[in-house]
Amino acid sequence: xxxxxxxxxxxxxxxxxxxxxNVLGQxxxxxxxxxxxxxxxxxxxxxxxxxxxxxVSNVVRTVMEKTNxxxxxxxxxxxxSTVLKRYSIVKSLTVEVKKPWAPISIPLETVSVKIDRGWHxxxxxxxxxxxxxxxxxxxxxxxxxxxxxxxxxxxADIIETKPYGVTDQPDFLNxxxxxxxxxxxxxxxxxxxxxxxxxKRLRIKHWGPRTLDIDIIYYDDLVLQGEDLIIPHADMHNxxxxxxxxxxxxxxVKHPVLGKTTLELLNMVEDDR
Numbered sequence: 001x002x003x004x005x006x007x008x009x010x011x012x013x014x015x016x017x018x019x020x021x022n023v024l025g026q027x028x029x030x031x032x033x034x035x036x037x038x039x040x041x042x043x044x045x046x047x048x049x050x051x052x053x054x055x056v057s058n059v060v061r062t063v064m065e066k067t068n069x070x071x072x073x074x075x076x077x078x079x080x081s082t083v084l085k086r087y088s089i090v091k092s093l094t095v096e097v098k099k100p101w102a103p104i105s106i107p108l109e110t111v112s113v114k115i116d117r118g119w120h121x122x123x124x125x126x127x128x129x130x131x132x133x134x135x136x137x138x139x140x141x142x143x144x145x146x147x148x149x150x151x152x153x154x155x156a157d158i159i160e161t162k163p164y165g166v167t168d169q170p171d172f173l174n175x176x177x178x179x180x181x182x183x184x185x186x187x188x189x190x191x192x193x194x195x196x197x198x199x200k201r202l203r204i205k206h207w208g209p210r211t212l213d214i215d216i217i218y219y220d221d222l223v224l225q226g227e228d229l230i231i232p233h234a235d236m237h238n239x240x241x242x243x244x245x246x247x248x249x250x251x252x253v254k255h256p257v258l259g260k261t262t263l264e265l266l267n268m269v270e271d272d273r
Contacts, residue, residue, distance in 0.1 A: 002039070003035055004036065004051060005033050006032045006053055006057060009061070011064045012027055013025060013026070013064045015072060017071070028097060029098035030079065031095070031098070032083070033094040035118070038050055051087055060079055060083070063082050064079070072113045075097050076114075077115065079095050080115060084118070084119065085148060085182075091119055093117060094116050098110045099111045118182075119180045119181065120219060121178065121218075121220055122181055124176065124215065124216060125175075125236070126141070127161075127174040127210075128172065130170070131211045134158060137173060137175060140196075141177065143195045144179060149182040150181045150182075152177060152178075154177065154178040156176045156245035158173050161173075164241060169209045174242070176245040176249060185231060186229060192214045195212070196214060217232060217242060218250075223256050237258060240269045240270065243262060243265055246262050
């Protein structure tokens with residue numbers, strides 16, 4: 001990925017845990033590394049195909065001046081999210097906020113915080129077999145769309161499927177969605193739980209009926225084995241109700257562990273029926 005660098009942008013701000021810092025203010029130095037594809041701009045020589053670093057600099061200044069932060073960690077986080085949301089061409093970035101002459105008793109040149117942030121491609125599976133099934137799914141999609149840290153890119157058709165695991169229950173409606181998000185995997189899981197809670201999720205038993213169920217299928221090419229979160233979803237390759245809608249929006253996406261595309265996994269499940 002190509003890079004555009006802005007180094008040591010000087011901004012006067014009022015940030016710090018001490019009262020004097022909030023009142024008197026001081027100089028801060030902000031540096032950014034913006035990662036994007038600059039090839040089109042390099043060929044066209046047109047600023048519309050790239051990013052205006054003067055505009056980015058003014059956005060950073062606004063973030064630093066409009067709010068007083070106790071911690072430069074918070075300042076860096078807000079700069080990163082603001083720039084990523086404003087400029088869709090930027091895929092990821094590094095932000096460093098330097099605090100020269102930090103008020104400590106030992107001489108130093110500067111204290112700084114450096115963070116890396118970026119957009120992540122995530123595939124989710126949504127299902128429901130209690131209540132107003134389609135309304136539950138559609139309203140969950142609206143909740144995702146309204147979140148400023150989520151951009152819904154593709155939504156598969158909603159299909160009706162037979163229950164999986166526990167078969168003595170109503171049929172399900174299922175779909176899959178592709179999003180890009182600034183959330184980390186566990187932040188995404190928290191967002192899912194909040195959405196399910198908002199839809200008054202009922203889940204009587206494992207693999208049993210529910211008003212809404214959302215699972216993380218893929219998160220970039222991440223492989224994660226945790227107590228509360230497994231990515232890719234541990235059983236997705238056996239679930240036709242996941243693979244069928246997923247194949248509609250991501251037929252050639254490969255499972256990062258099994259090394260097979262969605263279509264290949266779907267064909268294997270259909271052949272085993």
